[in-house]
Amino acid sequence: MRPYGIVYAGVGGQGVLTASSIVGEAAIRRGLNVVMSEIHGMAQRGGSVVAEMRIGNARSSIVPEGEADVILGFEPVEAYRVAHKGGENTTVIMSTDPIIPFTVSVGKETYPPVEELVGALQEKFRVVTLSAVGLARKAGNLLTANVVMVGALTALPGFPLDREEMMEAVKVRVPPRFVEVNLKAFELGYEEVSRCL
């Protein structure tokens, strides 16, 4: 099977690596091969975070340009930043809640309108948008926005792991007392994308 490529893009503190590790866990439980790159620069938080994952027969943990099946954008600008990973069959799932970089709040740079970013991506890819923060709030804990995104990813046709497998992995990867709220977040993300498609 051609490796299934996922590029996770967000900002430090958003739980991007936890989200990707849930998917990795589910893949391993199914007995699939999975490789992933976690690269973080020198800041503890607030900088861009990208994780690249390939499920299936792959050795390189970098998704070649054009070969991302999914770009999972936890933040609009960060989703746009990794667009070069997309190709003809890429779906972008983007959370529309911006995190304004400091360079913008001090007035050195500007943050483009989210609709403009979505528009540019739509010209080339299938784009699904949702408010992960809004759904996390609905689930009962803002910190579950990353798991909302995992639920959203799971709902995509062609995603190689099914809903039950993914929920098992959520249970293993989040602290016990937060399992319930995270499963709720997962469901909300899943339903949101199922509805959009």
Add this chain to the structure above:
Amino acid sequence: MKYDMILDPTPGRKAFLLGNEAVVRGALEAGLSLASTYPGTPSSEIGNVLHAVAKKAGVYFEFSTNEKVAMEVAAAGAASGIRSMVFFKHVGLNVAADAFMSTAYVGVRGGLVVITADDPSMHSSQNEQDNRYYAQIAQMPMMEPSSPQEAKDMIKEAFEISEKLGLPVLFRMTTRVNHMRGVVEYGELVKGKPKGRFEKAPSRYVPVPSNARGMHIRLLKKMEEAEEMASTSHLNRVEGEGDVGIITSGAAYNYVADVVEEHGIRARVLKLGFTHPFPRARVREFLKGLKTVVVVEELEPYMEKELRAMAQVEGIDIRIHGKMDGHFPRHYEYTPEVVKRGLNSALGLNLPVGGVKVREITVPSRPPVLCPGCPHRATYYAIGAVLRAKKIRDETIFTTDIGCYTLGIQKPYEMADYLLCMGSSAGAACGFAKATDQPVMGFAGDSTFFHACIPALINAVHNRANMIFVVLDNRTTAMTGHQPHPGLPIDGLGDEAPALDIEKVVRGIGIEHVEVVDPYDIKETKAAFRRAVEHNGISVVITRRECALIMDARNRKAGIFRKYDVNQDMCTRCYNCVENFACPAFYRDEEGGVHINPYLCDGCGVCSQRDVCPFGAIEEVKKE
């Protein structure tokens, strides 16, 4: 516990491990007894895992004061007959180099594995030196894994080869392997000997010239043996068939293998895992029947030069492509695109490169910044105010060092003018104090202070360098992920340990003007720096306040969520807070009103002081 899975005894278990985690598992399967390190990305997680599991696993582990000490500790472990491992980032090996070179001469009894984590593309480093050359300088066998599974398995082999040859083994990883996560299948855990015993043999362990001469000859002999081992090692293997050859290693192998497979390139690939000494017999065999061979390796043309030299010496008639004829770059880490472009150029192929281009929109950058609540921000802010008032802000030379506080280079602080390496803040400050008439101020963190600043400060005292030295003491090694250091009451095993007092150390080496302040108290901090500036001769200011992330974690656990906000009735929109203090939690709305993002604010309260907001407009948000 976060790293419990590393100690899972079940052979055959499959875990999704980071390369760094797999290294620890491999060492524990190899009967590791002793490990030492100084933290440095991309090797840091190896230490974090050991910090969590070493005691349970019966392994001695320490965060050493610096890499040289770590190297010496591990070398002594191996000389005592127990399996020992030392690890650091690539530039850490520069610090350890003196000891490293000699371990090859004196050799080992128990296995000794020296892990270097190179950082092509400089994700978190000051250079991208290729440490494979260290194996050549020291005459040491070297291995290069490509994946977490390989890292785990190869560590075991590295220990065995080290013991067979009586030499340390250099284990060279790169960021993409250290920070690659993959499926790792476990083997059996093996308990290491709890203690070794040192058998005296001065002719063997003391390289005075008369001994060292014999040692060098012995070492060269051993390298011949090592080359034979490399040539027959299964770590150097051939994949595929074709009349084009590709020689590759490390992370580059992953891209080559995927590209060859995906695009059905007919090529014979020699994947080298045991790369020094260069396995000439194996390579000679591989080249038979080939007209063209391409070398694909990151950074320096290490294998390519070996290959070209060998072809010249042995009169092998073959076309060799690589970096030296311009097909592959000599900088930054490789990607599938770099490999495809290189193969296209070297072999005249036409592999498709690149994805879809989306419409260009200018998006803001997201450079790393000091965290909200970071005590370093308060320190820089206070110093800036003092120096500006004294009209020496622009004159002053700021030497900086390696840590989060290097971000003082950014606007609006701009207090980082010169940096070489760990400890250079102090040494270079001595130099600037002598070479110029400008005021000189050096910055180092607490961990860096212990690592390499003390000898330079002794130098400053003895040679009467007129300078101010600031220790930004945030009670941890923050940038690499909060490892302990000699100033903290905890050691590598997690046991209670004597904590060294930085103030006593600097007083002990003869510095008289020393002050300790809490940078969160801006008024007091300013006063301390005013006194330091007025003092003639060397002075030290220790700004002590724990890292904001540690405070956050503790507050979160205790259910404390303090937040601040701007009282719009009192704010005059002078923007001193946004423009000069510049906590990332501040933002301006479209109308120019100043606000604090409650998700980012960590409640440090520093901005509520009159020294930041002269109008007292920033207040704690009262819980209803």
